Amino acid sequence: MAWRNLWRNRGRTAITLIVVAAGVYSILCLTALVEAWAQSSRQATLDWVIGSAQIHAPGFMDDPKLARRMAAPGPALRAALASPGVAGWSSRLRVPAAAQSEYRLLPVTLIGVDPAAEARVSIIARRIERGRFLGGPQSEGVVIGAHLAQRLKTDVGRRIILMSPDASGRLAERSFDVVGLFAGNLAAEDADVFTGIATTRAMLGAPGAVTEIALAVPNESRLPAVLAAVRSAAPALDVRSWRKLSPMADAIDSFMQAFVDIWLWIMFVLVGIGVVNTQLTAVRERTREFGLLQALGMRPRLIVAEVAMESALLIGLGVAIGMAASGLTIGALHAGVDLGGLARGAAFWGAGRVLHPSLAASQFVELALIVWALGVLVALWPAWRAARVSPVEVISHAT
Amino acid sequence: MPLEKSETGGGRPIVRCRSLSKRYKVGAVEVPALNGVDLDIAPGDFATLAGPSGSGKTTLLNLIGGLDRPTSGSVELDGQDLAELDKNRMAELRLSKIGFVFQAYNLVPVLSAAENIELILQLLGVAAGERRRRASAALAEVGLAGLEDRRPAFLSGGQQQRVAVARALVARPAIVLADEPTANLDSHTAEELVALMARLNRASKVTFLIAAHDPRVIARARRHIEMTDGVITADGRHEPVLAAG
Numbered sequence: 134m135a136w137r138n139l140w141r142n143r144g145r146t147a148i149t150l151i152v153v154a155a156g157v158y159s160i161l162c163l164t165a166l167v168e169a170w171a172q173s174s175r176q177a178t179l180d181w182v183i184g185s186a187q188i189h190a191p192g193f194m195d196d197p198k199l200a201r202r203m204a205a206p207g208p209a210l211r212a213a214l215a216s217p218g219v220a221g222w223s224s225r226l227r228v229p230a231a232a233q234s235e236y237r238l239l240p241v242t243l244i245g246v247d248p249a250a251e252a253r254v255s256i257i258a259r260r261i262e263r264g265r266f267l268g269g270p271q272s273e274g275v276v277i278g279a280h281l282a283q284r285l286k287t288d289v290g291r292r293i294i295l296m297s298p299d300a301s302g303r304l305a306e307r308s309f310d311v312v313g314l315f316a317g318n319l320a321a322e323d324a325d326v327f328t329g330i331a332t333t334r335a336m337l338g339a340p341g342a343v344t345e346i347a348l349a350v351p352n353e354s355r356l357p358a359v360l361a362a363v364r365s366a367a368p369a370l371d372v373r374s375w376r377k378l379s380p381m382a383d384a385i386d387s388f389m390q391a392f393v394d395i396w397l398w399i400m401f402v403l404v405g406i407g408v409v410n411t412q413l414t415a416v417r418e419r420t421r422e423f424g425l426l427q428a429l430g431m432r433p434r435l436i437v438a439e440v441a442m443e444s445a446l447l448i449g450l451g452v453a454i455g456m457a458a459s460g461l462t463i464g465a466l467h468a469g470v471d472l473g474g475l476a477r478g479a480a481f482w483g484a485g486r487v488l489h490p491s492l493a494a495s496q497f498v499e500l501a502l503i504v505w506a507l508g509v510l511v512a513l514w515p516a517w518r519a520a521r522v523s524p525v526e527v528i529s530h531a532t
Numbered sequence: 533m534p535l536e537k538s539e540t541g542g543g544r545p546i547v548r549c550r551s552l553s554k555r556y557k558v559g560a561v562e563v564p565a566l567n568g569v570d571l572d573i574a575p576g577d578f579a580t581l582a583g584p585s586g587s588g589k590t591t592l593l594n595l596i597g598g599l600d601r602p603t604s605g606s607v608e609l610d611g612q613d614l615a616e617l618d619k620n621r622m623a624e625l626r627l628s629k630i631g632f633v634f635q636a637y638n639l640v641p642v643l644s645a646a647e648n649i650e651l652i653l654q655l656l657g658v659a660a661g662e663r664r665r666r667a668s669a670a671l672a673e674v675g676l677a678g679l680e681d682r683r684p685a686f687l688s689g690g691q692q693q694r695v696a697v698a699r700a701l702v703a704r705p706a707i708v709l710a711d712e713p714t715a716n717l718d719s720h721t722a723e724e725l726v727a728l729m730a731r732l733n734r735a736s737k738v739t740f741l742i743a744a745h746d747p748r749v750i751a752r753a754r755r756h757i758e759m760t761d762g763v764i765t766a767d768g769r770h771e772p773v774l775a776a777g
Contacts, residue, residue, distance in 0.1 A: 134640070134642060134643065134651075137642035137643070421638075422640060422641075425634075425638045425640070426640070427623060428597070428599055428626065428632055429626065429627065429632065429651070429652060429655070429699075430623050430624065430625075430626040430627020430628070430630075430652070430655055431623065431627075431655055432619075432620045432623045432624070433619060433620065433623070434620070435655070524599050525594050525599040525600040528599070528634055528638065
């Protein structure tokens with residue numbers, strides 16, 4: 134009876150289906166798109182140098198100098214860094230420094246890296262605008278940001294001098310060939326200077342020194358477990374997730390999540406209003422019938438169940454249509470949405486040029502189920518109204 | 533047609549009303565619809581309830597059928613005091629003991645003729661196969677064999693009212709309450725319907741209480757009750773003028 138009742142007023146059924154399907158479609162598609170934006174924004178920041186988490190000697194984050202260095206990772210820490218979920222890790226010798234060209238002296242951060250290990254954590258090698266990235270840990274060239282090169286009035290093939298306090302506290306300096314310029318992240322372009330880690334250690338007189346270990350955990354949900362394992366393996370070290378390391382990225386991520394949540398609630402309310410409105414109209418049109426059913430002996434709770442069943446079927450159908458349409462849309466966009474002309478604006482916000490919308494199957498189903506459950510829940514009100522119809526008022530005519 | 537004073541024959545009446553009153557509130561004004569009605573309906577009766585519009589016929593049927601509550605007085609149906617029943621138990625009682633036939637047919641439009649009848653059996657928890665069999669038999673009994681799958685919109689007024697009668701009788705209720713069942717029918721169809729109800733009354737011994745103006749209905753009745761201004765003014769038995777056909 135519930136199923137047949139859906140098709141009594143095809144116009145109203147169609148309107149409800151459109152409301153629910155459009156609601157589900159916009160909820161799922163926009164969630165996928167905003168999450169892709171948030172993911173892109175987060176990755177664009179983290180993939181430069183931050184990584185998913187970093188390990189330092191205590192106090193280094195407050196006063197990042199060579200004196201607060203740590204030993205190369207031992208077997209326990211290496212085992213923790215090999216735990217599931219860690220895509221790679223890289224030891225760095227990161228110290229504050231000054232870069233001098235023929236024209237200017239500017240403050241920079243000197244980062245000595247092993248390019249092979251760094252490639253598993255950072256995308257820096259893939260963002261070379263001109264020249265090349267470092268050849269190995271002994272590389273004696275430097276890679277600097279395109280913007281820093283502009284400010285220093287230098288270029289690939291020219292030399293700059295890097296200065297930083299060495300292990301004994303005296304100022305060490307060394308000249309380097311600029312072998313490459315990277316671009317794509319304004320903050321990194323201005324400050325970060327990369328060279329081989331062995332070269333940096335030699336320059337600073339600190340053999341085997343490490344001031345930072347960055348690790349990449351692509352699946353965010355696995356990060357807490359990885360951090361716990363690392364902290365357990367190296368309890369004396371300072372282990373921080375990207376949220377602590379980059380409050381800006383964390384804020385953008387939280388903002389995006391809040392935006393999605395607000396959007397979801399607006400859509401839930403709109404779908405709820407649509408469902409209540411159409412179901413109330415349906416109940417009003419069938420007042421006489423509900424009175425009849427009660428007169429014939431149908432108990433009020435069965436009438437509630439009958440109307441709720443109609444709502445469940447109708448909303449379920451709308452949800453299924455919305456899921457199918459959004460599934461097709463997200464699938465089609467998953468290959469990449471090129472922001473094109475928006476790319477510069479996107480870069481300002483830290484997002485990449487191409488977004489890859491996707492939703493985990495569990496989230497996809499969960500959101501659709503929430504819409505369905507909320508729809509059925511709000512439809513209980515019209516159902517309750519139907520059960521309160523007085524049979525005598527609608528069936529009889531006083532004589 | 534001389535009327536003899538009605539008696540229930542000594543057995544327990546199927547309906548027993550005592551000092552039954554009902555007042556409706558219309559704004560600030562109280563309108564009396566029934567004033568202290570005493571009435572017994574014996575099992576197997578085929579009784580008509582007549583009176584001018586506003587005399588209280590429908591109100592009395594509604595109170596007997598448990599569709600409404602009296603302002604004062606009592607109604608017993610098959611020994612059960614209706615005042616003791618809550619909404620759900622009242623619905624159960626209506627389902628198992630009362631069949632209703634309304635003036636406006638009141639079939640569920642999305643269900644076929646057979647499904648309208650099966651609905652009652654479904655609510656009573658009868659198995660699907662048995663429901664179908666009994667619905668078909670009930671339709672055959674009212675002369676609508678072969679129309680099981682027709683929706684109400686594709687049945688004439690007379691056919692719809694026959695389906696309503698079949699629906700009222702399918703659960704073998706203690707009493708069928710019919711409110712102006714022929715009011716919307718042409719005279720020929722009305723005649724057929726009344727004859728059908730009289731025949732079913734004789735065949736199945738189901739009690740009928742019919743509110744009606746229609747002399748054809750009254751002519752078939754064995755008991756006739758007259759009402760005016762919410763009170764019973766005449767109540768007597770007579771031999772039906774027209775035999776059940």
